[in-house]
Amino acid sequence: MSERLNEDQPIFQQIAELIETNIAEGEMKANDKIPSTNEFAKHYQINPATAAKGINLLVDQEIIYKKRGVGMFVTENAKNIILKKRKSHFFDQYVKPMLKEAERIGINKDQLISWIGENK
């Protein structure tokens, strides 16, 4: 988890997304312990309250669960929840901007489709 934080999005959201990406890629699996709030704060040089907010976002979505006094862990269903969520955002986040830029510079749909086909 060493990606750099940027200014485009609130820090707590970026922390949440970093953890999600790790889980989505299988880096962290169900019931794995995630770093503590303090470890995130130290690694990214951020206020611990910000790190806690990011983690709580994932607790609310049942991606992370807390064990009092022990730590925070990846839930059994975490990967499914993340993939489902990301798939639902995929069109808006990736396809839409691509189509917009294609239209702007005059690339037609057939060309796009053939590129996607080639890459498979």
Added chain:
Amino acid sequence: MMEIKAVNVRKQYQKEVALDDLTITLEGNKIIGLLGKNGAGKTTLMRLLAGHFSNSSGQLTIDNKSPFNNYPVLREVCLIMESNNFHEKFRVKDILNISANFYPNWDNEYANHLVNVFRLNINQKAKTLSKGMYSALGIIVGLASNASLTIFDEPYIGLDASFRSTFYDLLLETYQNNPRMIILSTHLIDEVSRLFEEVAILHEGKLMLHDTADNFERKHLILTGSKEEVDQLTSGRNIIHSSSIMGQKTVVLYNEDITDSGNLKVSKASLQELFVYLTKEEVNKNGTTNQI
């Protein structure tokens, strides 16, 4: 829990008004950023908290007690400024000893550890220290004091980027090990904004804004698009900055809810950029407001 309360606090040095009717409450164990342009009154506020002098009028209290001439309160307040923290004839080890005697929660082991981290020579006199090492000494005293209210006013003059980063690590470490109120005043906002839980901006001796760092991030909005569309959506709104180029206009809004931004591009500014938008002089001259 630490509570600082300023009610209508005014501080005047002969004819110059440094703080003018300042009202603010700071509470809890938090890292708080105190921002403001040169001459905004930051240092005056911090020195009032450290009991260096008394306010001209109004009430200033720390946990309901006035800090001025109040020894028990001041033993719980550690202010580190950019200079004049220590008697220049004293050696580093003397300064550490004096601090150890003054601050009831002083952590001697940690102080010694920090002396090694910053590679200070404890036998050197304060006046012979380089600017950077003098700053390091101040930082060591502030961190090891464990004072319930620890205040750093531009504490890193002469410290290189690498030691500054070390300072930020240490600040988080001491905050996590000994949660307390830490006030940090700085012009290097980009470097430290992520450490803040709360931010207060002083402007011309008054409080301009005080909010959580989170809300600063949430409450502002940058809209970019064609001039017509931007004007249509933002006229009459609280605009803190605007600029145009090539028919495109960018507007920064504060404390406005825009639910539908249409074709406009929405983005965010850093705390440092926001600070500049809010306090820069030209903003006033153009007739746009910076009063939130």
